[in-house]
Amino acid sequence: xxxxxxxxxxxxxxxxxxxxxxxxxxxxxxxxxxxxxxxxxxxxxxxxxxxxxxxxxxxxxxxxxxxxxxxxxxxxxxxxxxxxxxxxxxxxxxxxxxxxxxxxxxxxxxxxxxxxxxxxxxxxxxxxxxxxxxxxxxxxxxxxxxxxxxxxxxxxxxxxxxxxxxxxxxxxxxxxxxxxxxxxxxxxxxxxxxxxxxxxxxxxxxxxxxxxxxxxxxxxxxxxxxxxxxxxxxxxxxxxxxxxxxxxxxxxxxxxxxxxxxxxxxxxxxxxxxxxxxxxxxxxxxxxxxxxxxxxxxxxxxxxxxxxxxxxxxxxxxxxxxxxxxxxxxxxxxxxxxxxxxxxxxxxxxxxxxxxxxxxxxxxxxxxxxxxxxxxxxxxxxxxxxxxxxxxxxxxxxxxxxxxxxxxxxxxxxxxxxxxxxxxxxxxxxxxxxxxxxxxxxxxxxxxxxxxxxxxxxxxx
Numbered sequence: 476x477x478x479x480x481x482x483x484x485x486x487x488x489x490x491x492x493x494x495x496x497x498x499x500x501x502x503x504x505x506x507x508x509x510x511x512x513x514x515x516x517x518x519x520x521x522x523x524x525x526x527x528x529x530x531x532x533x534x535x536x537x538x539x540x541x542x543x544x545x546x547x548x549x550x551x552x553x554x555x556x557x558x559x560x561x562x563x564x565x566x567x568x569x570x571x572x573x574x575x576x577x578x579x580x581x582x583x584x585x586x587x588x589x590x591x592x593x594x595x596x597x598x599x600x601x602x603x604x605x606x607x608x609x610x611x612x613x614x615x616x617x618x619x620x621x622x623x624x625x626x627x628x629x630x631x632x633x634x635x636x637x638x639x640x641x642x643x644x645x646x647x648x649x650x651x652x653x654x655x656x657x658x659x660x661x662x663x664x665x666x667x668x669x670x671x672x673x674x675x676x677x678x679x680x681x682x683x684x685x686x687x688x689x690x691x692x693x694x695x696x697x698x699x700x701x702x703x704x705x706x707x708x709x710x711x712x713x714x715x716x717x718x719x720x721x722x723x724x725x726x727x728x729x730x731x732x733x734x735x736x737x738x739x740x741x742x743x744x745x746x747x748x749x750x751x752x753x754x755x756x757x758x759x760x761x762x763x764x765x766x767x768x769x770x771x772x773x774x775x776x777x778x779x780x781x782x783x784x785x786x787x788x789x790x791x792x793x794x795x796x797x798x799x800x801x802x803x804x805x806x807x808x809x810x811x812x813x814x815x816x817x818x819x820x821x822x823x824x825x826x827x828x829x830x831x832x833x834x835x836x837x838x839x840x841x842x843x844x845x846x847x848x849x850x851x852x853x854x855x856x857x858x859x860x861x862x863x864x865x866x867x868x869x870x871x872x873x874x875x876x877x878x879x880x881x882x883x884x885x886x887x888x889x890x891x892x893x894x895x896x897x898x899x900x901x902x903x904x905x906x907x908x909x910x911x912x913x914x915x916x917x918x919x920x921x922x923x924x925x926x927x928x929x930x931x932x933x934x935x936x
Contacts, residue, residue: 476506476509476510476513476539476540476543477513477543478646478647479510479513479596479622479644479646480509480510480511480512480513480514480516480517480543481513481514481517482620482622482644482646483510483511483513483514483567483569483594483596483620484513484514484517484518484521486594486618486620486642486644487514487518487565487567487594488518488521490565490592490594490617490618491564492518492523492564492565493521493522493523494521494522494523495522495523495524496523496524496564496565497523497524497525497526497562497563497564497565498515498518498523498524498525498526498563498564498565498566498567499525499526499527499528499561499563499565499566499567499591500512500514500515500525500526500527500528500547500552500566500567500569501528501530501566501567501568501569501570501583501586501600502515502527502528502529502530502544502569502570503529503530503531503569503570503571503572503600504529504530504531504532504533504540505533505540505571505572505574506539506540506572507569507570507571507572507596507597508529508530508531508533508540508544508569508570509533509538509539509540509543509544510569510572510596510597511527511567511569511596512527512540512543512544512546512547512569513543513546513547514567514569514596515527515547515552515567516543516546516547516549516550516552518552519547519550519551519552520550520551524553525547525551525552525553526552526553526554526555526561526563527544527547527548527552527553527554527555528554528555528556528557528558529544529554529557530557530570530580530582530583532544557582559585559586559588559589561586561589561591563591564591564592565591565592565593565594566586566589566591566592566593566594567593567594567595567596568586568593568594568595568596568599568600568614568616569595569596570583570600571598571600571601572596572597572598572604573597573598573604573626574604575598575600575601575602575603575604576603577610578601578610578611579600579601579610579611579612579613583600583601584611584612586614587601587612587613587614587615592617593614593615593616593617593618593639594616594617594618594619594620595614595616595618595619595620595638595639596619596620597619597620597621597622597626598619598621598626598628598629598634598638599613599614599615599616599619599637599638600613600614601613601614601637602614602628602633602634602637602638603628603632604626604627604628604629605626605627605628606627606628606631606632607627607628607629607630607631607632607633607634607635608628608632608633609632609633609637613633613637614637615636615637615639616637616638616639617639617640618639618640618641618642619638619639619640619641619642620642620643620644621641621642621643621644622643622644622645622646622648623643623645623646623648624643624653625641625643625657627654627655629641630655630657630842630853630855631842635841635842635855654851655822655844655851655852655853656850656851656852656853657852657853657855658845658852658853658854658855658856658889658892658893660893662852662889662890662893663889663890663893663894664882664886664890665703665704665877665880665882665890665894665921665924666678666704666876666877666880666881666882668704672706673706674706674707675706675707675752676706677704677705677706677879677880678704678705678706678754678755678876678878678879678880678881679705679706679707679708679752679753679754679755679879680696680697680700680705680707680708680709680753680754680755680757680872680875680876680879681708681709681711681749681750681753681755681756681757682696682697682700682708682709682710682711682757682760682871682872682875683711683738683746683750683756683757683758683759683762683773683787684696684710684711684712684757684758684759684760684761684762684785684786684787685710685712685713685716685720685761685762685763686713686716686736686737686761686762686763686765687716687736687763689761689763690712690716690719690720690723690761691761691865691868691910692760692761692785692865692868693710693712693720693760693761693762693868694710694720694723694724694727695760695865695868695869695872695910695911695914696757696760696784696868696869696871696872696875697709697710697724697727697872698724698726698727698869698872698914698915699868699869699870699871699872699873699876699913699914699917700757700872700873700875700876700879701726701727701872701876701918702872702873702876702914702915702917702918702921703872703873703876703877703891703894703917703918703921704876704877704880704921705872705875705876705879705880707728707753708727708728708872708876709727709728709729709730709749709753710727710728710729710730711729711730711732711746711749711750712729712730712731712732713731713732713733713735713736713737713738713742714731714732714733714734714735715731715734715735715736716731716736717729717730717731730749732745732746732749733745737762737763737764737765738762738765738766738769739765739766739769740766740768740769740772742769743769743772743773743776746773747773747776747777750777753779753879754779754780754878754879755779755780755781755782755875755876755878755879756773756777756779756780756781756782756875757781757782757784757871757872757874757875758770758773758774758781758782758783758784758787759783759784759785759786759787759788759871760784760785760787760868760871760872761785761786761868762785762786762787762790763786764786764789764790765786765790766790767790767791767792767796769790770783770787770790770791770796771790771791771792771796774796774797774799774803775796775799777801778800778801779801780801780802780803780804780875780878780879780884781799781801781802781803781804782803782804782805782806782871782874782875782878783797783803783804783805783806784805784806784807784867784868784871785811785867785868785871788805788807788811788814788815789811789814789815791815794815794816794828794831794832795832797832797834798832798833802835802878802883802884803834803835803884804834804835804836804837804874804878804884804887804888805834805835805836805837806837806839806867806870806871806874806888807820807836807837807838807839808820808838808839808840808867809838809839809840812824812825812836812838815828816828820838820840822838822844822846822851822853825838825844825846825851826846826851828846829846829847829848830848833848834847835847835884835885835888837870837874837888837891837892839867839870841855841857841858841859841861842854842855843855843857843892843896845885845888845889845892847884847885850885852885852889854889854892854893854896855896856892856893856894856895856896856897856900857892857895857896857897857899857900858896858899858900858903860899860900860902860903860908861895861896861899861908861913863908863909863910864910865909865910865911865913866895866899866908866910866913868910869895869910869913869914869917870891870892870895872914873891873894873895873917874887874888874891874892876891877890877891894917894920894921894924895913895917897920898913898916898917898919898920898921899913899916901916901919901920902916
């Protein structure tokens, strides 16, 4: 508690609190309140005008929280009634911690409505630390300090909006056992080219897609694959659309299969022949409402890695069709996940699908989850700027390129999601994000990404 409270005080100082500033500590009766009392002691010793407003005195005469409360008063912190007649420079929210469930008590609610900056301890009071849900209301923290590791509620549900800037402070509890892992820069390697690399040695991607009205999706995936480092990319499309793709981009090859404007099961052999030289098959972008037998046949007969997206997923009649020898990454958004499995999209449901079918599930959203048989990764690098048509096709191309470049399936999906989000944020700083611009920005982002020690080979991770 002493270490945690000191951490709270240090973060308050980093937020600009110093001698003569006014701080209100809202303290609950549990250990979370105890952290607030310790912070009050340290700030009062620094010359800060600290007022404690307690929502219940700590239980037990010998409890650490009660001792901390007495020490805070001894070093100059004032105690005042619980009302909102407050003119502080900072509110330290130490009312409820990770054990909170249910609705925030009515006497706390007025404090959530003030304009004063808020530093929350562990989680913003009112937020469920396990699910990120809020029953009636909760604080909107400017900064949240938590201990040892981020909680799942910080990244799920309303957690990202309510938590503000998240600071993880080590208080010496040892290595935590994570329920999920948060993807940071060091967890997002990209393939490395050797000096003697050539276009067929660094990975190649064949995108199977295209139908009238949505021809752009497959081209976006192919362009993104090249921007993400693939040495070659081609769009394998229905025969009548090949002239359209040939005119779109001289850097992307195209191959028409069949004589129609959409794929049929009879086109499977032609697609496999056209893709024979390529390392990874990306199925689905703009493919339209095709017969599920076509997609299932491709998945079963292609012996290399597969990335399955969009209408490629919608064409499947049953998740069991995903079970195959060889890597497969699926990239559903919430609606596609529900149509495929009949379950509401969640990390837990994605884990069931990953284990049952031995696939990697890249569950798109904010945040995005990457789940395989044994691990769940949270990717929070992107934001609402990616909520525009076609950005998912860009992600498919990136994932396929990273797979083709030699990364493991789970690592390729995780890295693609991270860099997709990071590039989107970077682009949003200069213009409105569109999928076309994002496919270009991916190349700029990756070309300038990190230092030598951040470009980690996959087998080092």
